[in-house]
Amino acid sequence: METLDKDQYASAHAQLQPRGLAWSRNPNGVLGKLYKAFSRSYASVHASLLLLARELDPRSSSQLLDDWERFAGLPDECSLIQxxxxxxxxxxxxxxxxxxxxxxxxxxxxxxxxxxxxxxxxEFPVARFGRSHFGDRFHSRKWRNVWQLNLPGQGNTTARFGDRFGTRFQQSGNTVLECRVVKLKPAHTQVIFHYGA
Structure with a gap:
């Protein structure tokens, strides 16, 4: 919806007034000047309402983005800092x-x-009597709640000669994804991340 300017509001007021000799339609008359004075504030309020309507959706918000982040609890441990x-x-x-x-x-x-x-x-099926077949992979009961997320692409970075002492030999390249999955997975399960699948 487009915002209306003060002249459009003044002409709308003039068109909505009653007809008759007492109601002059002259834009430079007393009523015309009064309508122009009122129309400035109407145009300002209309523009503010359109801005507010855009800010009510977080996908288009800019001025209220900090408030939306506070409402959603962001930034959290799984999101980018900046x-x-x-x-x-x-x-x-x-x-x-x-x-x-x-x-x-x-x-x-x-x-x-x-x-x-x-x-x-x-998912890793657990071997059970009557359900397992000869040649199936055997997984113990410990694997009952383990699942693996196979991700395409390179996700791990390996340590190199010259890195600082104490650097892990292999680090994940996508901590945001792994943090989200670990946070959202069912609490009784364990997840393994496999990159390059």
Whole structure:
């Protein structure tokens, strides 16, 4: 919706006034000047309402973005410390609209939104009498609640000669994704991240 200027508001007032000799339609008359005076504040209020309507959606917010982040609890331990305004908007929208889930499809969709389309989930079946077949991989009962998120691309960085002492031999390259998955996974499960799948 476009904002109206003061002249458009003044002409709308003039068109809505009653007809008759007492109601002059002269824009330079007393009523015309009164309508122009009122129309300045109407145009200002209209522009403010349009701005407020845009700020009510976190995907288009700019002036109230800090308030939206505070409402969503951002930045948290899983988000970037400083991002661009569009990244911050996307993070707020993703956090507010996240419904959660314990299914493999939910975590595949989460990986896709965080930059890993084509991810898959591997579940490790536990060997049971009557259900296992000869030649199947044997997993003990400890593997009952373990699943693996297979992500395309390189995600791990290995330590090199000349790195500082105490550097881990292998570090994950996507701590945001791993933090989100660990935070959203069912509490009784363990997740393994496999890059380059």
């Amino acid at each position: 991002g661009t305004e569009s990244e911050r908007r996307a993070a707020v929208h993703a956090k507010i609209t996240a419904t959660g889930g314990a299914s493999a499809s939910y975590f595949i969709q989460l990986a896709a939104t965080l930059g890993y389309p084509g991810a898959t989930v591997t």
